[in-house]
Amino acid sequence: MKKIYLLFTALTIALTVNAQDNKLITTIQNRQGLSLNGAWQYIIDPYETGFYDYRYKELSEKSGDAYWNTDKQVNKTEKKEHGYSDKNTLQVPGDWNHQEQRFEYYEGTVWYKKSFDYKKQAASNRVFIYFGAVNYKADVYLNGKKLGEHKGGFTPFNFEIPDTLLKGTDNFLVVKVDNKRYADEVPTLNTDWWNYGGITREVKLVEVPKLFIQDFMIQLKKADHGKLSKQSEVEGWVKLNNVPADGETITISIPELKFEKQFKANGSVVPLNFSLSRVKLWSPDSPKLYTVNVSSKTDKAEDKIGFRTIEVAGKQVLLNGSPVFMRGISIHGEIPQEIRRAYSYNDALQLLNQAKELGCNMVRLAHYPHDETITRMADSLGLLVWSEIPVYWTIDFKNQQVLTKAKAQLNEMITRDHNRASVIIWSVGNETPVSSTRTDFMHSLITEARKLDHTRLISAALEVNYSALNDQNVIDDPLGEFVDLVAFNEYLGWYGGLPDKCRTTNWSTIYNKPLFISETGGGAKGGFHADSLTRFSEEYQEWYYKEQISMLRRMPDNFVGISPWVLNDFRSPKRNNPIYQEGWNRKGLYDDKGNKKKAFYILQAYYKEMQEKQSAIGK
Incomplete structure (x- = not known):
């Protein structure tokens, strides 16, 4: 028991230090x-x-x-x-x-x-x-x-x-x-x-007010080896700005649960630790949110918070103590039919409803933090979220100032969304080339992410070096030692051979951890039809997904999900084929006009199959 107490104390201190360092106000909802x-x-x-x-x-x-x-x-x-x-x-x-x-x-x-x-x-x-x-x-x-x-x-x-x-x-x-x-x-x-x-x-x-509630974080503690009790243990903190010398009293209330408790604040950050009974846990099947009020003598802040746990146990990812298979899709923060950045409630509704129609229970928000409306809506709709900072491809890994900038963005992303039940994965980057300098850089970000928030999983999208000698591809990126979820991007059949290469290819990892495919996909111009061997035809993309899904059925028992690339076609100045691309990345399952491509229905059917399989296991 003493070791558990010391661990909780250390985590509380780490979270408290982070809260003191950040200047961002997160309690802007309902403020005058x-x-x-x-x-x-x-x-x-x-x-x-x-x-x-x-x-x-x-x-x-x-x-x-x-x-x-x-x-x-x-x-x-x-x-x-x-x-x-x-x-x-x-x-x-x-x-x-x-x-x-x-x-x-x-x-x-x-x-x-x-x-x-x-x-x-x-x-x-x-x-x-x-x-x-x-x-x-x-x-x-x-x-x-x-x-x-x-x-x-x-x-x-x-x-x-x-x-x-x-x-x-x-x-x-x-x-x-x-x-x-x-x-x-x-x-x-x-x-x-x-x-x-x-x-x-x-x-x-x-x-x-002169003394105000700047930020707070309230989360369910992780389960004990996947076991949840009727008395749910909650931890977190409240950050006050301009606390008087004689301290302050903070009140936490959750009206629906008839819960109220006071905490004495002798400094700017007040650690929280309390129990809740009769809590309905948040999940994709039941995205329950509670109104949580935090008040002082002069100020009041509130948020809609879902209570859930997320953890890795051996080869599985456990949501509320039970294994979860992530039926995902990668999303850019863009509205393609209007060729603009997404920012509004209606934008979030369009993107997430498209993902729901596909059969997703998870979205990967790539390759940067999306607008807050989308993570809040994911809370309401019951979609798991992978959120990422734009440490992308070949940034200057040897530059300490670049690392400082990356940490600042990581801090701001986590600070803004640390009360979002939907967010289960913080990602520190995408497709970064392997070297000792890069691994040290990324490891530093992972360590920083865990200091900022120990309640969620930490990952990164790793690249794959395809085996030239056989059909066994092994994920052995050194960064895999430090992440909770071994995630990798693979494009077998688009950047490496034809889709039928999938028929003899198998995947594994040297790490005894869950395995997740963070990207896979092929391009198709919406409305262009030809035989399945013709690049950029909908039939080629359809074939690509059929072969991928057949390969997925042979994945090892630590395979926990996939987020194919990508939900919608999106603008990219790198994509310059004058007939099929015209400045667009065409890997979307929806085209730039909002029409579904043929591959959409292939993935949708697979996700329905996996959902039914998961439901049968649950019964």
Whole structure:
């Protein structure tokens, strides 16, 4: 018992340290404030004239040439060479690429400007500006003063606005957005997806009391070797901002369970440990969510939380103590029929309903954190989620600054979604080439992920080196030693031979861990029909999936699921066949118009078979 107590204490300390380090506010739901979504004026600035002078030195804060300063003339003699106008507007949230033709391939700087009025509800309250995501680098200015900067195109961030800076009327908010690709960024120069630029997710002002609840994490403790008791043990923490010297009292309540308990806060982070009875566990078959309230004397926050456990036991993945087979699909955060980045409730509903129709109980959100609406909707619909940071292909693994950037994105992804029951896997990367430098880099991310959240599985999508000597492919990537789930991408029949190669191929791993296929797929242009040997025909893709599924039936007993590539066709500047691709990756089971391809029905039938098999085992 003493060892168990010490382990819990160590985990609590690790989680507490993480909570202290992160500045992100996650309790923005139902907060008072002001949405800044809608039309923003803009200036395209490919030479960054609004940021650097003619000697390429950063402009001074008071410079009239700086685009973060007002474009209004003091008098008619003042020189102004920039201006914001309603003739040039972009919708926020939204990428700039799809909104005007001149932005389609644009990579560079765009200045966004929004004017707003705001009167605080109470003089002692504090105001923050919150961004769901900006791709890739954001420099944020209010009324000529810089609030801060952020790198990372898919994770949220916020800055506090000083009382001395916020005006009641005509505030002048400017965001310099730069989506240029660099070798020392995350992701790096080379990616197989469209580099949508802009303020791609919501922007809002959030008003909070002087002492407020900044974040909290509440999760069911892992089961004891897959066994769950009637008394469910819960652990977590609450992070307070600006705790007084004499402490604070925190109350946790779950009205539906008639639960309420108080905790004394003597510092900024309050560890939680309590029991719940009569809890209905969250699962894909029954995605039960409870309203959880966290309150202090001056503040209140709430969230919809599902209680479940996820763990690895030997060769199996256990959800709530029972083996689960993951019928997955990989998804890009894109709406193909409108050629734009996904961000809204309706976008999430489209993508996840497509996955549900396919027969999925799981989605892999690739290759970056998707909008928060999709993980929250996955909670409601009962879809398991693999969430990933864009450590992709050949980033600069020897560069410590790149590792720091990757850790920052990992921290922001986990912090935002650590209460989502649907998220069961944090992924630290995709198809990274094997070397000792890369393995050390990725191992460091895995260690960081476990410090941030020990309640979920950690994985990465590994590449495969196909055997040239025989038909036995062994997953022996050194990174497999450190992950919970050995996941690999394979494209046998698309990048290696023809689909009938699957008939004699077998798979195994040197690790005594669950095995998961994180990608497989072949391309087809929707509506193009030919014989099954013709590349890019729907018949070729259909044949590909038939052969893959026959091979899957021979997988070893540690095979726990698959997330084929990909749900929808998506834009990629790497795909330039002038007849069949035209700037699209065509591996989707839906085409760019939303039509199902023939392969959709092959995978759907397999998933129905596996669902019936799982149900029979459960009985």
